[in-house]
Amino acid sequence: MKIDSLEIIELEMAIFVRRLTSLSSDKKFGNIDRSAYLLLHQISAHGCAGVKALADIFQLDISTVSRQASSLEQKEYVYRIPDPQDRRAYTLQITDLGKHELDEYKKARSVRFKEVLKEWSDEECQTFAQLLRKFNITINESRAKEPS
Amino acid sequence: MKIDSLEIIELEMAIFVRRLTSLSSDKKFGNIDRSAYLLLHQISAHGCAGVKALADIFQLDISTVSRQASSLEQKEYVYRIPDPQDRRAYTLQITDLGKHELDEYKKARSVRFKEVLKEWSDEECQTFAQLLRKFNITINESRAKEPS
DNA sequence: CTACATTGTTGTATTATACAACTTTATAGA
DNA sequence: TCTATAAAGTTGTATAATACAACAATGTAG
Numbered sequence: 607m608k609i610d611s612l613e614i615i616e617l618e619m620a621i622f623v624r625r626l627t628s629l630s631s632d633k634k635f636g637n638i639d640r641s642a643y644l645l646l647h648q649i650s651a652h653g654c655a656g657v658k659a660l661a662d663i664f665q666l667d668i669s670t671v672s673r674q675a676s677s678l679e680q681k682e683y684v685y686r687i688p689d690p691q692d693r694r695a696y697t698l699q700i701t702d703l704g705k706h707e708l709d710e711y712k713k714a715r716s717v718r719f720k721e722v723l724k725e726w727s728d729e730e731c732q733t734f735a736q737l738l739r740k741f742n743i744t745i746n747e748s749r750a751k752e753p754s
Numbered sequence: 755m756k757i758d759s760l761e762i763i764e765l766e767m768a769i770f771v772r773r774l775t776s777l778s779s780d781k782k783f784g785n786i787d788r789s790a791y792l793l794l795h796q797i798s799a800h801g802c803a804g805v806k807a808l809a810d811i812f813q814l815d816i817s818t819v820s821r822q823a824s825s826l827e828q829k830e831y832v833y834r835i836p837d838p839q840d841r842r843a844y845t846l847q848i849t850d851l852g853k854h855e856l857d858e859y860k861k862a863r864s865v866r867f868k869e870v871l872k873e874w875s876d877e878e879c880q881t882f883a884q885l886l887r888k889f890n891i892t893i894n895e896s897r898a899k900e901p902s
Numbered sequence: 903c904t905a906c907a908t909t910g911t912t913g914t915a916t917t918a919t920a921c922a923a924c925t926t927t928a929t930a931g932a
Numbered sequence: 933t934c935t936a937t938a939a940a941g942t943t944g945t946a947t948a949a950t951a952c953a954a955c956a957a958t959g960t961a962g
Contacts, residue, residue, distance in 0.1 A: 609864075611879035612871065616863045617795065618886040620788050623774050625893050626767060627950095628813045640768050641918075647765065658940060665776045667920050672941060674918090694927045694940045715764045716757075722896045723760065730885065731759035737882045738766040740874075745773050748870045775919095789949075806909060815951050820911060822949090842909040842958045 629718070637681060638711045641674050646683060646700060646708045654687065654697040683707055777866070785829060786859045789822050794831060794848060794856045802835065802845040831855055 638646070648663060649655055655663075661671040675698055678684045683704030689695040700708070723731060786794070796811060797803055803811075809819040823846055826832045831852030837843040848856070871879060 608876045608879050609868075611876070611883040612864055612867050613860070614883035614887060615871070615879065616860065616867050618883065618890055619774055619867075620792055620795075620863075621890045622886055623771055623788065624792060624812060625890060626771050629893065639917090640771065644768055644772060647768075656940075657942095664772060666918095668941070669921080669943080670919055672943085676942090689940095692928070692940080694925095696941090712761070712764065715768075716760055719760050719764050719767075720757075722893050723763070725892070726888075728756045728759070730888075731756050731763065733881060734885045734889065735759040735762035735766065737878065737885065738770055739762060740878075741882065742766055742769045742773060744873070745777065745870050787948085804909075805911095814949095816910070817912080817952080818950055820909095824911090837909095840909080840959070842956095844910090 638707060642678055642683075643708070643711055645671070645674055645678060645698075646704055649684065649698050650700045650705060650708055654699045656689070656695050656697050658695075660698075678704070681707075786855060790826055790831075791856070791859055793819070793822055793826060793846075794852055797832065797846050798848045798853060798856055802847045804837070804843050804845050806843075808846070826852070829855075 644664060645660060648660060657668055657671045657675055660666075660675075661668045664671070675684065678698075679686065681703075682701055684698045684700055686696040687699055689697060726734075792812060793808060796808060805816055805819050805823055808814075808823075809816045812819070823832065826846075827834065829851075830849055832846045832848055834844040835847055837845060874882075
């Protein structure tokens with residue numbers, strides 16, 4: 607029944623976050639942490655954006671993203687383009703170095719997941735990938751509808 | 755192909771952790787956080803255990819678990835039983851109050867997930883639950899084999 | 903008996919985060 | 933047009949979860 611599944615999901619998600627958190631910090635995979643990864647991925651895949659927009663996307667405080675952006679800028683993984691329309695604002699653009707690091711990081715993570723999932727069948731991996739993606743979309747939608 | 759799935763999993767997991775982290779802290783669901791929840795669940799479901807054993811299970815530093823345990827003890831969600839064989843050690847036992855709070859917390863989380871997943875079919879929920887559980891078991895095994 | 907190992911605690915540092923105060927710039931209302 | 937308010941970002945400060953190191957008490961093996 608669906609209720610049973612929900613209870614399993616509820617518990618397993620808590621465990622899952624714990625496991626993934628230690629998996630991620632296990633190896634720092636170079637200079638990038640999960641936050642930086644998501645930021646870099648976002649501007650690399652979906653175009654450059656300002657601090658505010660990124661904070662909205664990731665449901666983080668603007669100040670948090672501001673610091674993450676500074677850190678990325680300091681490492682020269684991104685640079686700022688002033689917004690000609692609005693002199694308060696700017697957008698973050700990924701640099702070649704940033705693209706390179708992002709790629710390396712992705713590769714390192716994929717290697718790790720490949721090893722963890724080496725006994726899983728293709729089908730299981732595909733299904734899991736789809737459901738994870740669907741969950742992320744779902745939770746994003748559900749968040750958008752709610753009184754934040 | 756499996757490689758493609760792995761790349762999706764790799765990215766979606768990072769997003770997933772971000773989403774879940776903000777989902778969990780969104781509402782503090784009472785007095786319990788994720789760490790406390792996992793600790794309480796562990797000793798409730800799998801019997802009482804000492805700080806060392808719990809740290810091993812969750813891949814946390816002993817000092818971290820020690821503090822979490824103190825915090826739970828202070829809230830009277832657990833109590834300590836000295837180990838008669840080893841006077842350095844003790845085990846943590848859940849109290850009735852602890853059981854109650856654990857239950858409430860589980861319920862609150864389930865309500866939240868139920869809402870997020872309300873449009874999902876029974877089958878999808880079941881499959882997702884199974885794969886999450888399987889992933890947690892897999893990652894646990896893979897960890898055990900490795901040079902920690 | 904001595905040396906080493908183990909369980910747990912506590913001090914300290916780090917990291918990711920939020921909130922609040924602030925600056926600069928934009929916009930809307932009188 | 934002037935003024936009040938809103939918005940984009942930054943920086944100061946606080947908190948929470950974590951790790952590492954130093955330590956105390958106890959156990960174990962040579």
